[in-house]
Amino acid sequence: MSDREDQLVGEFPLIPKQERAQLKRDLLLKSGQELFITKGYEHTTAKEIAAHAGVATGTFYRYFSDKRQLLMSLLENQIEMLMPPEPKWGDSDPESMLASLLEAHDKRIKEMGMQRLLPELLAKDTEFAEVLAAAKRKIFTRILLGLTKAFEKGLTWKDLDLNTVTWSLMTLAEHAPDKMKQCGNVTDYREVAKVICRIIFPPEEIKKLQLNETENETEADEVE
Template sequence: MTDREEANLAGIFPSVPQQERAQQKRLALLESGRELFIEKGYEQTTAKEIAAHAGVATGTFYRYFSDKRQLFMSLMEDQMDKLMPPEPDWLNVDPENFLASLLADHYRQLDKLGLHRVLPEILPRDSELAEVLAEARRKIHSRIHRGLIHIREKGLTWNDLDLDSVSWAVMVLVEKIPEKEADSGKKADLSEIAKIICRLVFPPGLLKN
């Protein structure tokens, strides 16, 4: 890394620490920002509060980040893959249980990270971030779509369904799980959701064979 390393989303940082102690301060700022964004919301969190929470001076914040948006974008760059829906393995010996396990791991990780709770506040006013997330979703969709084409070639999925639409349906079902939990006030049954997805993909009888 150079002192003016350019990141795709976060942009050019004022400086990038080289010494371990300075690196720890930067990491503390990132973690404090993450916690405060989740706790207070993005707009209600200031750079001064992030610095105080991290136990450093406000000037230290601006040594490593231009503003709180750059800090947030740095978090997003580091964790983008964790925010995206997992890619099913349709050829797994037990795709239904494997998908349920994938979903459990994904949402356990997502809950621990927490950044998805901040996105509804930021996305309507940050077109750059919205487009980056949209592109990440398109890539996941493309991989799911390719996987479905592969199993169709093996005669393992429906011949009369548009696989592009099936791919998006799978993504929407997975992405709406937190919303379902918020609306119902109870945890989603991931095994049931995995069953629904697999029944959308596989004709009757195939999962038993």
């Protein structure tokens, strides 16, 4: 049980201890996730979730007080997965590294499917909106720390306001793929990463980092 459950999930009617009961609860969670994604949160009922899971409506209320509690149970441990990735600067080609992170993040988001519910939830559930905002502030702090270290090493532009850069990086990482798709373009993670890296690093520093990575790979190959 995470430290957010008192705020987001609340107290469950029953925490199953037997395997059979846990399987029923898991079926309800899976059913709820499928219906929330296909129908939307507002148009899904507890009765439909139970029927889709192949159990009685009373069984639903044995494990969850309402559909919101089920949804928050699904999201509880996935909130940080919805956040933009956290790059580690200075040890590799920043463009390749960030492109790989963005692609992996987008793939993970698609597999979850829950991001489609966020606009609906943020508009109607202020408690969840506050928790999501807090998660964004945490990832902001971690990304800012990484940028600060790169700045102190002399890798970044000297006149950057790192707070502004951090928010810009998060916004581009979070929304650029969707914006490209809206324009009818296939998402090119390398191009998105290139834009972000151009904001952070002078071209000569990017070339140095790329060269260092190539040299390190060559040395590793020679050792093998």
